Amino acid sequence: MPPKAYSESQGTGSQDPVPDLNIGKGPERPYVVTEPPSSLVESRTPKSAKEKLTIAVLLLVTAFVRLYGLSYPNSVVFDEVHFGGFASKYIKGVFFMDVHPPLAKMLFAAIGSIAGFTGDFDFESIGQMFPATTPYFFMRLFPAVLGTLTVLLMYMTLRCSGVRVPIAFIASLCFAVENSYVTISRYILLDAPLLFFIASAVYSFKKYEIYPQGSWNSQKALLSTGLALGMALSAKWVGLFTIAWVGILCVWRLWFMIGDLSKPIRKTVREAVRKFSFLLVIPLVIYVFFFYVHFKCLTIHSDGAGFFSSAFRTTLQGNTIPQNILADVGIGSTVSIRHIATMGGYLHSHDHMYEKGSQQQQVTLYPHLDGNNDWLIELHDKPNTPVTSFEGLKDGTIIKLKHVISQRRLHSHDHKAPVSESADWQKEVSCYGFDGFEGDGNDNWAIEIDKDATAPGEAQERVKALETKFRLKHTIMNCHLFSHEVKLPKWGFEQQExxxxxxxxxxxxxxxxxxxxxxxxxxxxxxxSYKEPTFLEKLVESHQKMWHINKNLNEPHIYESKPHSWPFLLRGINYWGHDHKQVYLLGNAIVWWSVTAFIAIFGLLVGYELLAWQLGKPILQDAKVVNFHVQTIHYLLGYVLHYIPSFLMGRQLFLHHYLAAYYFGILALAHAMEITVTYVFRKRETVGYAIAGAFLSAVVYFFVSYRALIYGTPWTNELCQKSKWLSGWDYPCHNFLSSYEDYKKLETEQAHQPVSPSNTLAAGADSQPTVAQQAPNAQQAIPEDFDVDEIIAAPGNKKFVDQNGNELPFDVVKEVLDNGGSVMSVEHRSHTEIL
Structure with a gap:
C-alpha cells in the first residue's frame, strides 16, 4: 500500500508536515523515491489565516526588539568606524582597501545617500558624536530590518524542513531575542546583511526540496538560492562556506536521485546541470558584478591605494605614479627601485641611524613617493665620476647605488639584521659613506636579470624601466637584496625591513x-608607462591583497577570542561605553549552551544508533525520526562548515565570527524541540509543549536581564555584578552607577552642561589591517591628573602610547576602554590606510 502523505497531528488539528518515507520496489532492489509527495508543499507552506496571524505576531515582536531605541547611542559604535567610514568613501568616490567584498558596504552607502548623507562624516573614532547631517538612524535601520526579516526566514525555513507551527514559532521567538543577534543587527556592521543572505539561501534551498524536481516552482526556488548565495559571498567570504553547504547537499540529493529507479537518468543529468548553473555560475557572476561596480564607484586616489601596485593606482584620479618614464637605465641614472613581492614599496633611506648593529644609516621600504627613494647608479670601479656617454646595465654589471639626498651608498656587511637578527642568513643593509668617499667593496652589487619574471624582448638583455625584473647580489657577502613583511621598531618609523x-x-x-x-x-x-590593467587583472590583484592582508591580521587584540571558546560563550566583545552605560556583545546563554549541548547529545545518539544497527537492531523506523535525523544532519553540516575553518585561520578572531555557524545550530536545536514534542512525548504532547514553553521563558528572561548591554541603557552596579556567570564576561561593572535614581541625577546635571566632544580616538576590531596591540600587564590605574587625548596602538611594538608618545600600561588602556574610550591605530591617526 502506498504510504500516507500526511495525517492529522494529534493535539494541533493541523496537517503533519512529515510524510512517511516512500520506498519503491524495483526489479532487483528497493529504492527511495526522491520525488516529494504533492501534499508536502501544502503541509509545509503557511496558508491558513491562523498561521499568517502567527507570523504577524512574530514580526511585530521581532521588530520591537530590533528597532527599540535604535537612535541610541548617538555616537559611533565598534566597527562602525570602518563600515560607516567605507560608506562615506563610496559616496565621495574615494578609493579604500578592505578585506571584505563590497556588497554590504555599498548597500550602507546607498541607504545613507538616499537619506541625504553626503559623506561629510568619516566615522573616525568610537564614541564620536554624529552630526545632524549624518543619517545614522536610517543607516542602522537597514541592518535592523534585515535582522527582523532573518527571524521570519528562520520560521519559514523550519516550516519547509518539517517543523510544525508551534515549535517553529517558539524557536523563532528564541532567535528573535537572542542577545548577540539583536546587538549586531542594530549597528552599521556587516554581520546582519551577511546573516540575512545566508538565511535567504538556506530558506530557498529548503523550499526547493519540497517541490517536484524540474517544476517551475523548484526552479524559482533554486534560482533564489543562487541569488542569495551570490549576495552572501559578495558581503563576506563566509558565503563560500554556505556555497559549500549547498553543494554538499546537492551531491547528497543527486546520489539518491541516481538510485531512484523511477527517475530517468536524463532527468537527473538535467537537474545536475541546472544546479551547477544556478548555484555556482550565478553566484560567481553576481560576485564579479559587484566588484565591477566597486571599481566604478571608487575612482579617486587615496592613501588606501598604497596597498596596490603602481599599475593599479594609475587607474585612479589624482595619482602621482610616474608616467612617460625613460626606458633605458644606465650608469648615471637616478632611479627609484620598487620591490615586487610585498606592499612595502620603494627602496628608501633617510638620515637616521640604526639603534643596534653597525648604527649606520637606515635602509627600509617605504610605500609612498618621496625624494628619499632616489638612488644614483655608479659603475663599481668609477664612483664619483661624471658620465660622458650612455652605458646601459646588462646582466652581471656591478654597480654602486648612492643615496641622492644623504650621499651615502647602499652597503652590506657581516652584521645581523636589525629585526630578523635571529636569522643567520639575513645580514644588515645600511647606507655608509661621506662626502668625497669613493666607497669600498661592501658597496658593490651585481645585477642579475630574472628572465623568467621579465617579459621576452630587449628587457631580458639590458635593464629597462618597468619591464626588467632583477636581483641585486652583494659581491662579497654572496647574498641578495631582500625585503619581507617585517617592520622596524619605532626608531625605524615602523617601515619595512x-x-x-x-x-x-x-x-x-x-x-x-x-x-x-x-x-x-x-x-x-x-x-x-604602466599598462593600464584590465578589470580582470584588477580583480585578481585586489583578491591577492585581500587574502594577504586578511591572513596577516594576527596582532593580539584586547577582545579577541579563540574558536574553541565560542561554543561555551566564555567572553564577549566590548562595543561602546559612555555616560556609565555599555554596549557589549554577549550571546543568550540559554540558547547558546543548549545548541552546544544538543550537538554533543546528537553525536552520542548517532554513535549509539550506529552501534545498534551493527548489532542488528532496527533503527529509524518512524518517518518523524528519519526527518529529524536528515534535517539535523543538514543543519549541523552547515554548522561544521561555518565553524571548523576558523581553526585554520591564523588571523585575529572574535565572537561574532561564530554567529553564522550558530544560526545553523539554532535550526538544528529547533528540530530537537520538534522531535521532543512529536516523538518523545507523542502520547503527551502537552508535556512536550510545556517544556518548549519553559525553554522560551528562560530565553526571554535572560534577554530581559541583559538588555542593558544590548541597548546601552542604564544598569546598576549590583545587577551587573550578579549577572556575571563567567569570569570571561568582562564588561566593566564598576562603570555602572549604584541606582537608577543616580542616572536621573546625571541626566539632569548634563542637561545644564555644554556638550564636550569624545576624548579618545578609535579603530574597531575587524576588517582593517589596523589593530590594537596589548602592552605587558601592569597593575596601574589612571592617575587623577592623567590626560589622554588619544590612545594609539603602535604596530610592531605590541604596546600603546598616548598622543605624546608615552607608553601606557595595559590596565590604563583597559580602564579607558571600559569608560567609553577606545584605541586608534597609527594608520588612522595619520588619516591613512597604510604605513
Missing amino acids: VTCASQGKPHLTLWYIEGNSHPLLNETSERV
Whole structure:
C-alpha cells in the first residue's frame, strides 16, 4: 500500500508536515523515491489565516526588539568606524582597501545617500558624536530590518524542513531575542546583511526540496538560492562556506536521485546541470558584478591605494605614479627601485641611524613617493665620476647605488639584521659613506636579470624601466637584496625591513626600476608607462591583497577570542561605553549552551544508533525520526562548515565570527524541540509543549536581564555584578552607577552642561589591517591628573602610547576602554590606510 502523505497531528488539528518515507520496489532492489509527495508543499507552506496571524505576531515582536531605541547611542559604535567610514568613501568616490567584498558596504552607502548623507562624516573614532547631517538612524535601520526579516526566514525555513507551527514559532521567538543577534543587527556592521543572505539561501534551498524536481516552482526556488548565495559571498567570504553547504547537499540529493529507479537518468543529468548553473555560475557572476561596480564607484586616489601596485593606482584620479618614464637605465641614472613581492614599496633611506648593529644609516621600504627613494647608479670601479656617454646595465654589471639626498651608498656587511637578527642568513643593509668617499667593496652589487619574471624582448638583455625584473647580489657577502613583511621598531618609523639574504623565497629578492632620469637622455629618448590593467587583472590583484592582508591580521587584540571558546560563550566583545552605560556583545546563554549541548547529545545518539544497527537492531523506523535525523544532519553540516575553518585561520578572531555557524545550530536545536514534542512525548504532547514553553521563558528572561548591554541603557552596579556567570564576561561593572535614581541625577546635571566632544580616538576590531596591540600587564590605574587625548596602538611594538608618545600600561588602556574610550591605530591617526 502506498504510504500516507500526511495525517492529522494529534493535539494541533493541523496537517503533519512529515510524510512517511516512500520506498519503491524495483526489479532487483528497493529504492527511495526522491520525488516529494504533492501534499508536502501544502503541509509545509503557511496558508491558513491562523498561521499568517502567527507570523504577524512574530514580526511585530521581532521588530520591537530590533528597532527599540535604535537612535541610541548617538555616537559611533565598534566597527562602525570602518563600515560607516567605507560608506562615506563610496559616496565621495574615494578609493579604500578592505578585506571584505563590497556588497554590504555599498548597500550602507546607498541607504545613507538616499537619506541625504553626503559623506561629510568619516566615522573616525568610537564614541564620536554624529552630526545632524549624518543619517545614522536610517543607516542602522537597514541592518535592523534585515535582522527582523532573518527571524521570519528562520520560521519559514523550519516550516519547509518539517517543523510544525508551534515549535517553529517558539524557536523563532528564541532567535528573535537572542542577545548577540539583536546587538549586531542594530549597528552599521556587516554581520546582519551577511546573516540575512545566508538565511535567504538556506530558506530557498529548503523550499526547493519540497517541490517536484524540474517544476517551475523548484526552479524559482533554486534560482533564489543562487541569488542569495551570490549576495552572501559578495558581503563576506563566509558565503563560500554556505556555497559549500549547498553543494554538499546537492551531491547528497543527486546520489539518491541516481538510485531512484523511477527517475530517468536524463532527468537527473538535467537537474545536475541546472544546479551547477544556478548555484555556482550565478553566484560567481553576481560576485564579479559587484566588484565591477566597486571599481566604478571608487575612482579617486587615496592613501588606501598604497596597498596596490603602481599599475593599479594609475587607474585612479589624482595619482602621482610616474608616467612617460625613460626606458633605458644606465650608469648615471637616478632611479627609484620598487620591490615586487610585498606592499612595502620603494627602496628608501633617510638620515637616521640604526639603534643596534653597525648604527649606520637606515635602509627600509617605504610605500609612498618621496625624494628619499632616489638612488644614483655608479659603475663599481668609477664612483664619483661624471658620465660622458650612455652605458646601459646588462646582466652581471656591478654597480654602486648612492643615496641622492644623504650621499651615502647602499652597503652590506657581516652584521645581523636589525629585526630578523635571529636569522643567520639575513645580514644588515645600511647606507655608509661621506662626502668625497669613493666607497669600498661592501658597496658593490651585481645585477642579475630574472628572465623568467621579465617579459621576452630587449628587457631580458639590458635593464629597462618597468619591464626588467632583477636581483641585486652583494659581491662579497654572496647574498641578495631582500625585503619581507617585517617592520622596524619605532626608531625605524615602523617601515619595512630590508636585509641581504643568502636564503629565503626568491620572489622576495625581485626588484624593478620605476622612476628614471639620466643627464644624457632627452625628450626624444624612448619612454615607457604602466599598462593600464584590465578589470580582470584588477580583480585578481585586489583578491591577492585581500587574502594577504586578511591572513596577516594576527596582532593580539584586547577582545579577541579563540574558536574553541565560542561554543561555551566564555567572553564577549566590548562595543561602546559612555555616560556609565555599555554596549557589549554577549550571546543568550540559554540558547547558546543548549545548541552546544544538543550537538554533543546528537553525536552520542548517532554513535549509539550506529552501534545498534551493527548489532542488528532496527533503527529509524518512524518517518518523524528519519526527518529529524536528515534535517539535523543538514543543519549541523552547515554548522561544521561555518565553524571548523576558523581553526585554520591564523588571523585575529572574535565572537561574532561564530554567529553564522550558530544560526545553523539554532535550526538544528529547533528540530530537537520538534522531535521532543512529536516523538518523545507523542502520547503527551502537552508535556512536550510545556517544556518548549519553559525553554522560551528562560530565553526571554535572560534577554530581559541583559538588555542593558544590548541597548546601552542604564544598569546598576549590583545587577551587573550578579549577572556575571563567567569570569570571561568582562564588561566593566564598576562603570555602572549604584541606582537608577543616580542616572536621573546625571541626566539632569548634563542637561545644564555644554556638550564636550569624545576624548579618545578609535579603530574597531575587524576588517582593517589596523589593530590594537596589548602592552605587558601592569597593575596601574589612571592617575587623577592623567590626560589622554588619544590612545594609539603602535604596530610592531605590541604596546600603546598616548598622543605624546608615552607608553601606557595595559590596565590604563583597559580602564579607558571600559569608560567609553577606545584605541586608534597609527594608520588612522595619520588619516591613512597604510604605513
